[in-house]
Amino acid sequence: MKPAKINVVVDGAKRSVADMPVPMRDAVKRAIEANRTRPGALLPILHAVQDALGYVPPESLALIARELNLTRAEVHGVVTFYHHFRSAPPGRVVVQICRAEACQALGARALEAHAKKMLGIDFHETTGDGAITLEPVYCLGNCGCGPSLLIGDDELHARVTPAVFDELVKTARVAT
Amino acid sequence: MSAVKIFVPRDATALALGAEATARAIVDEAKKRGVEIELVRNGSRGMFWLEPLVEVATSNGRIAYGPVKAGDVAALFDADFLHGGTHALRIGAVEDQPWFKSQNRLCFARVGITDPLSVDDYVAHGGYAGLRNALPMAGADIVKAVTDSGLRGRGGAAFPTGIKWRTVLDAPNGASAVLGVQAEQKYIVCNADEGDSGTFSDRMLMEGDPLCLVEGMAIAGVAVGATQGYIYLRSEYPHAYRALNAAIANAYAAGWLGKNIRGSEVSFDLEVRLGAGAYICGEETSLLDSLEGKRGQVRFKPPLPAIKGLFGKPTVINNVISFASVPIILEKGAEFYRDYGVGRSRGTLPIQLAGNLKRTGLVEKAFGVTLRELLYDYGGGSLSGRPIRAVQVGGPLGAYMPESQFDTVLDYEAFAAVGAMLGHGGIVAFDDTVDMLEQARYAMEFCAAESCGKCTPCRIGSTRGVELIDRIRANIERDKNLATLDDLCNTMRFGSLCALGGLTPDPVVSALKHFAEDFV
Numbered sequence: 001m002k003p004a005k006i007n008v009v010v011d012g013a014k015r016s017v018a019d020m021p022v023p024m025r026d027a028v029k030r031a032i033e034a035n036r037t038r039p040g041a042l043l044p045i046l047h048a049v050q051d052a053l054g055y056v057p058p059e060s061l062a063l064i065a066r067e068l069n070l071t072r073a074e075v076h077g078v079v080t081f082y083h084h085f086r087s088a089p090p091g092r093v094v095v096q097i098c099r100a101e102a103c104q105a106l107g108a109r110a111l112e113a114h115a116k117k118m119l120g121i122d123f124h125e126t127t128g129d130g131a132i133t134l135e136p137v138y139c140l141g142n143c144g145c146g147p148s149l150l151i152g153d154d155e156l157h158a159r160v161t162p163a164v165f166d167e168l169v170k171t172a173r174v175a176t
Numbered sequence: 177m178s179a180v181k182i183f184v185p186r187d188a189t190a191l192a193l194g195a196e197a198t199a200r201a202i203v204d205e206a207k208k209r210g211v212e213i214e215l216v217r218n219g220s221r222g223m224f225w226l227e228p229l230v231e232v233a234t235s236n237g238r239i240a241y242g243p244v245k246a247g248d249v250a251a252l253f254d255a256d257f258l259h260g261g262t263h264a265l266r267i268g269a270v271e272d273q274p275w276f277k278s279q280n281r282l283c284f285a286r287v288g289i290t291d292p293l294s295v296d297d298y299v300a301h302g303g304y305a306g307l308r309n310a311l312p313m314a315g316a317d318i319v320k321a322v323t324d325s326g327l328r329g330r331g332g333a334a335f336p337t338g339i340k341w342r343t344v345l346d347a348p349n350g351a352s353a354v355l356g357v358q359a360e361q362k363y364i365v366c367n368a369d370e371g372d373s374g375t376f377s378d379r380m381l382m383e384g385d386p387l388c389l390v391e392g393m394a395i396a397g398v399a400v401g402a403t404q405g406y407i408y409l410r411s412e413y414p415h416a417y418r419a420l421n422a423a424i425a426n427a428y429a430a431g432w433l434g435k436n437i438r439g440s441e442v443s444f445d446l447e448v449r450l451g452a453g454a455y456i457c458g459e460e461t462s463l464l465d466s467l468e469g470k471r472g473q474v475r476f477k478p479p480l481p482a483i484k485g486l487f488g489k490p491t492v493i494n495n496v497i498s499f500a501s502v503p504i505i506l507e508k509g510a511e512f513y514r515d516y517g518v519g520r521s522r523g524t525l526p527i528q529l530a531g532n533l534k535r536t537g538l539v540e541k542a543f544g545v546t547l548r549e550l551l552y553d554y555g556g557g558s559l560s561g562r563p564i565r566a567v568q569v570g571g572p573l574g575a576y577m578p579e580s581q582f583d584t585v586l587d588y589e590a591f592a593a594v595g596a597m598l599g600h601g602g603i604v605a606f607d608d609t610v611d612m613l614e615q616a617r618y619a620m621e622f623c624a625a626e627s628c629g630k631c632t633p634c635r636i637g638s639t640r641g642v643e644l645i646d647r648i649r650a651n652i653e654r655d656k657n658l659a660t661l662d663d664l665c666n667t668m669r670f671g672s673l674c675a676l677g678g679l680t681p682d683p684v685v686s687a688l689k690h691f692a693e694d695f696v
Contacts, residue, residue: 039468039487040449040467040469042469043450043451043452043466043467044449044450046452047411068469077471078469078471081454081471081472081628082452082453082454083453083454084411084452085452100373100374100572100622101373101531101604101615101618102373102374102602103373104606104615104618105530105531105605105606105607105610106531106532106559109614137412137453138371138373138455138572138622138625138626139370139372139373139375139412140188140412141188141189141375141376141378141379141412141413142189142376143373143374143375143376143528143530143531143536143602143604144189144224144376144528144529144530144537145189145192145193145224146531148192153414154414154415156188156189156191156192156415158189158192159193
């Protein structure tokens with residue numbers, strides 16, 4: 001029997017440091033320099049890169065790997081293991097809807113369905129106008145007042161009904 | 177006239193309910209009226225149905241008003257709330273509320289009362305009394321106090337904290353930092369990856385009294401001779417991240433962290449590290465790998481983290497509430513703490529009421545209270561007004577409990593005896609509109625999304641579990657698929673490397689057992 005053909009294409013695996021625009025490369029270098037001496041530096045570096053650029057560019061992995069004396073596969077493995085790190089730029093606003101049980105008990109399933117329908121996208125996708133990226137999140141620690149959602153880095157909302165959701169999205173679109 | 181002190185919480189739930197706008201409105205209104213106020217951003221008292229809860233320091237003590245929306249502020253000024261004036265939103269003193277009064281707030285004694293970031297305020301309310309006592313003590317005596325208190329790991333596994341500390345204290349090549357002997361590096365790691373749905377006590381404590389955690393970790397450092405601590409905080413908690421960093425900076429400035437704490441021989445450094453949205457990193461060995469900058473994959477045990485933990489060194493790793501329970505034990509003694517509780521569950525548990533309940537929030541009680549008291553006396557029954565049908569305790573890996581089990585007392589062993597798990601003390605109530613087959617399916621789906629992928633039963637079993645439940649729903653070979661699901665749960669329970677795969681069957685099997693009618 002012939003072995004199954006394995007053909008894994010990893011986005012950006014072939015992209016190299018030279019492909020990075022200068023401002024991006026500088027941001028990545030700054031993130032590395034600020035954290036490289038810390039024990040277990042990789043996660044702090046990836047956080048710093050994503051904070052600066054909104055995502056971890058696949059073409060930055062080779063540089064990070066070289067500076068930490070890791071293989072590019074190791075860095076890729078870490079980036080893709082964690083839900084928080086993204087490999088492509090998000091929309092202007094990231095909206096995270098809590099899917100966990102405490103929010104389910106107060107209507108999170110209906111909110112999730114409404115959000116996808118209203119925005120016309122599924123989780124991990126961005127609206128056509130580049131305004132909103134929708135992400136699932138498993139608990140925001142606001143379990144007493146669900147359904148919860150998080151807009152951007154720290155704008156937490158409680159008791160979000162579909163009507164409140166529409167209002168929040170409208171505001172977010174205007175704000176960007 | 178001196179400035180009136182007004183408290184508006186900066187707790188994430190209070191903020192989600194509009195506390196920031198309320199605080200701004202109070203400042204603006206005071207300015208407009210030429211009244212001098214001092215705004216304190218405290219933690220939450222844990223009564224979420226009253227958030228944003230505004231408190232005013234009057235000559236008759238603190239008077240609370242809630243829930244105060246920004247639009248209510250002008251009317252409150254009109255009602256002279258600065259002197260405790262009458263208004264429809266006036267609650268009175270929080271301490272007089274039956275919901276609050278009947279609690280045993282040991283760990284949460286200061287949460288909602290003090291300015292979370294102020295070391296002076298912390299000390300004025302009994303803070304650092306525990307570490308002050310611990311500084312001159314021998315490590316073994318501190319460990320003994322923690323052991324004698326009966327404190328068990330509050331993260332969920334309920335392993336005796338003192339035994340864990342003892343193992344690290346006795347770890348090979350270890351020597352006490354107090355003696356200044358060149359010892360092998362040991363670490364104190366706080367598991368602040370509170371990912372279980374229905375739990376938020378860690379978050380509330382880190383936002384409302386972060387110095388209590390800082391003190392608890394420093395005491396652990398003194399006890400086992402560790403000079404470096406890390407708090408591994410989940411990235412979903414941005415407010416806690418800011419509060420911890422500010423509190424740590426203030427503790428350094430006041431000499432409670434760093435070299436030669438308060439002039440003693442003891443040194444302890446502390447740093448917050450952010451996770452990156454992986455539920456599995458709440459499992460202690462995954463957390464350690466993540467802290468080391470790797471994929472957060474579960475390690476084989478042994479060796480225990482107490483022997484080979486962070487960077488291969490002896491490591492105390494405990495939950496936020498475990499560490500935060502230590503200062504009071506060192507302040508008031510092991511017996512004081514042990515006198516609370518029942519059976520082998522000693523002390524208090526900060527219980528989190530969540531989901532479909534009228535009065536959600538934080539209730540710290542001695543072990544021994546029943547689930548029913550919490551759901552109805554404290555929780556006030558369901559928010560929707562419909563009957564409470566199922567309750568999940570202990571997070572997404574906890575069993576679903578039916579009404580017939582509501583008289584179970586909060587006690588690790590009592591919960592285990594009915595096939596449930598107390599865990600981190602999160603209680604999520606569902607009314608009778610819940611579809612238990614969907615909840616069972618979600619448990620498998622969640623496990624599939626969050627599995628670290630190291631062991632097969634968890635990685636593959638969870639996906640197969642979703643498929644089986646879908647087939648049962650579609651009525652395809654129902655009996656055969658139910659039998660296979662049972663068999664799969666058995667494999668996951670006994671064949672998985674850690675609690676994620678090992679306990680995912682609990683919500684599934686309990687749903688099948690107690691709510692079989694939903695699987696027809």
